[in-house]
Amino acid sequence: MNNAPIAVFDSGQGGLSVWSELYRGLPHESLLYYGDGKNCPYGNQSKEQVTEYVDYAVRRMLEAGAKMVVIACNTATAAAIDYLRASYPVPFVGLEPAVKPAALTSRSGVIGILATAGSLKGHLFQTTAHKYADRVRIIEQVGEGFVELVENNQENSPEAYETVVRLLKPMLDAGADRIVLGCTHYPFLADTMRKVIGDRDVQLINPAPAIERRVASLLEQYALTADVDHKPEYTFMTSADDVYLARLIAKSEQAKALVSAGNAAIFR
Numbered sequence: 001m002n003n004a005p006i007a008v009f010d011s012g013q014g015g016l017s018v019w020s021e022l023y024r025g026l027p028h029e030s031l032l033y034y035g036d037g038k039n040c041p042y043g044n045q046s047k048e049q050v051t052e053y054v055d056y057a058v059r060r061m062l063e064a065g066a067k068m069v070v071i072a073c074n075t076a077t078a079a080a081i082d083y084l085r086a087s088y089p090v091p092f093v094g095l096e097p098a099v100k101p102a103a104l105t106s107r108s109g110v111i112g113i114l115a116t117a118g119s120l121k122g123h124l125f126q127t128t129a130h131k132y133a134d135r136v137r138i139i140e141q142v143g144e145g146f147v148e149l150v151e152n153n154q155e156n157s158p159e160a161y162e163t164v165v166r167l168l169k170p171m172l173d174a175g176a177d178r179i180v181l182g183c184t185h186y187p188f189l190a191d192t193m194r195k196v197i198g199d200r201d202v203q204l205i206n207p208a209p210a211i212e213r214r215v216a217s218l219l220e221q222y223a224l225t226a227d228v229d230h231k232p233e234y235t236f237m238t239s240a241d242d243v244y245l246a247r248l249i250a251k252s253e254q255a256k257a258l259v260s261a262g263n264a265a266i267f268r
């Protein structure tokens with residue numbers, strides 16, 4: 001048993017799509033969220049630079065007592081997960097675009113992958129894509145502009161709609177019936193994407209529920225599960241300023257409710 005927090009890291013607010021699943025599925029676990037708002041977006045930055053940012057954040061989260069770290073950012077995972085696992089003694093959970101469930105369930109034989117440039121270049125994605133390449137046709141698309149729209153609360157704006165139309169059109173025209181949300185910011189655009197998809201038989205694949213199951217199983221495996229009567233604590237941290245942190249918290253209904261009820265700590 002271990003009542004220390006699980007750390008959830010993202011370049012910004014996107015990791016809240018994973019945080020929400022952990023909050024829902026692991027009600028006894030304390031959660032510590034860190035959004036690197038000062039350095040977001042990561043998507044077009046070098047592997048070395050991203051590794052440096054992530055390393056700094058991970059050190060802060062471990063100093064705060066984290067027992068496990070979820071890198072709720074595909075780009076950060078692609079850049080730094082090997083380094084992190086080799087450098088720190090806690091279990092790490094990383095994210096990579098969910099090619100496998102898309103490839104195994106596609107009926108049209110065409111799947112679309114939306115992710116950042118950094119994730120699509122990474123060896124995790126390249127290896128997985130290669131593995132399924134003879135089963136499905138994979139259409140890769142960098143979600144250019146998506147992270148900025150989400151960070152600026154513009155996911156339901158006309159600009160978001162136009163951007164989604166432009167980026168999804170090639171995969172929809174090619175007959176993709178599965179679209180992988182390979183960046184944790186993208187689930188926040190799911191409503192706009194569904195509008196663009198209309199009545200086509202296309203499923204969006206968000207890996208967050210699978211990540212929650214993975215975390216639950218690793219907690220068991222490492223005997224790190226919190227006590228059933230543990231009252232969880234929720235903490236939100238950022239490298240950016242208080243205005244950013246307030247926006248980050250407002251992004252998640254659950255986080256907002258926790259903070260306004262005085263049930264979450266916030267610090268910079």
Ligand code: DGL
Nearest residue numbers: 011042043074075183184
């Ligand atoms: N949310 C991140 C991901 O899953 C990265 C977004 C960014 O900073 O570009 O890839």
